[in-house]
Amino acid sequence: MKCSKREIVSSLKLPLYIVSAAPVIYSWLRSYLSRPFVFALSMIFVLSSQFIMNFEMDRLDLGYRMRGMNCGSLLPVGPCIFKCEEIKKVRKISIAFLVIMAITASLVLVITRILLLLVFGLLAVAFMIAYLYHPLRLYRRGIGEISTFFDFGPLLVLGTYYAFTGQFGYSIITASIGFGLIASAIRYAHHIIEESENSMRRRLYIPIFFVLIVASSLIVGPQFSALHIILILISIITGIMPLITGDSQIVTFSAMIYLTIFTAIA
Numbered sequence: 001m002k003c004s005k006r007e008i009v010s011s012l013k014l015p016l017y018i019v020s021a022a023p024v025i026y027s028w029l030r031s032y033l034s035r036p037f038v039f040a041l042s043m044i045f046v047l048s049s050q051f052i053m054n055f056e057m058d059r060l061d062l063g064y065r066m067r068g069m070n071c072g073s074l075l076p077v078g079p080c081i082f083k084c085e086e087i088k089k090v091r092k093i094s095i096a097f098l099v100i101m102a103i104t105a106s107l108v109l110v111i112t113r114i115l116l117l118l119v120f121g122l123l124a125v126a127f128m129i130a131y132l133y134h135p136l137r138l139y140r141r142g143i144g145e146i147s148t149f150f151d152f153g154p155l156l157v158l159g160t161y162y163a164f165t166g167q168f169g170y171s172i173i174t175a176s177i178g179f180g181l182i183a184s185a186i187r188y189a190h191h192i193i194e195e196s197e198n199s200m201r202r203r204l205y206i207p208i209f210f211v212l213i214v215a216s217s218l219i220v221g222p223q224f225s226a227l228h229i230i231l232i233l234i235s236i237i238t239g240i241m242p243l244i245t246g247d248s249q250i251v252t253f254s255a256m257i258y259l260t261i262f263t264a265i266a
Contacts, residue, residue, distance in 0.1 A: 013054050018256050019186055020046040022263045023156045023179045030172065031164035041108060042160050045121070048097055053128060120159030127151045144191075145184035153180015171220075175266045178216040182259050185212035189242070189251040209251070210239035213258065220266045231265045234258060 024046055028039045127147040157176035158168060188201075188209055195202040217235035220228070238258040241251045 011055075012051075015253065015256060016054065016186075016190070017047055017050055018259060019152050019183050020050040020156075022259055023152060023176070024160050026175065026179070026263045026266065027157055027161040027172070028164060030161060034164045038108075038163050039160075041104075042163065046156065049124075049128065120155050120162075124151050124155045124159070127155070145187055148187045149180035149184045152183035153177060174219050178220050178262060178266060179259075181212045181216040181219075182255065182262060185209050185216075186252055186255045186259070188212070189248050189255055193248045206242045209242055213239040213255065216262060220262075227265050231262065234261055 021043065024039070024042050028034075033039075127150050130147055154173075154176040157179055158172065161172050162168060188205065192202065192205050195205075214232070214235045217228075217232045220231070235258060238254050241254045245251065
């Protein structure tokens with residue numbers, strides 16, 4: 001079966017890449033744009049990692065015969081986009097590209113002696129494997145947000161910031177936790193459509209999403225400055241979006257908008 005152009009574009013899930021890009025951009029801005037080559041390398045690696053993760057999740061969902069209820073939309077959920085051959089070819093190419101990038105990044109980090117970033121990168125890959133595959137397969141156990149928190153929060157922010165500056169700081173640590181909480185909330189909202197009406201994850205969706213989003217704003221500083229108060233107010237509005245609309249795509253988009261604002265203010 002041949003893919004339509006809409007299916008190909010839809011399969012990329014382009015808006016979701018902000019979850020990978022925002023933490024790296026944040027760390028680079030906080031480092032005053034130091035080491036642009038390492039920044040470019042980091043961006044390519046995290047974006048390609050999310051690229052293959054998106055495809056692998058859809059492929060695995062297809063194996064479990066999970067129903068994609070909005071596969072023709074900009075933010076599809078489910079395996080139906082894997083029914084055409086072009087997407088399968090793109091997946092194979094993306095895996096090869098990711099392997100090449102991983103080897104290249106490892107060599108560069110060894111040569112430049114940024115070994116701690118290599119350790120963070122290996123840990124992130126370990127969490128990604130635990131998220132997707134046996135024996136842990138976290139995303140099928142209802143706890144995929146754990147892997148998401150570390151991969152797109154502390155590991156990504158602290159690893160890249162250290163690569164840019166060679167140090168850590170309290171504000172970077174708290175911001176990394178904030179990024180992880182937001183990424184977990186986005187992951188929760190994006191996949192809630194796959195949950196049955198009576199599942200525990202569905203019943204806890206509204207309070208957990210609210211707590212994750214609002215907690216991200218409370219943990220960063222400067223505490224209770226004008227910008228911080230604005231961030232808290234925006235987080236509260238974002239956190240109650242599941243109460244305002246039952247459309248998980250709208251909730252996911254609102255969380256990504258909040259992530260952009262968080263990146264600018266934190």
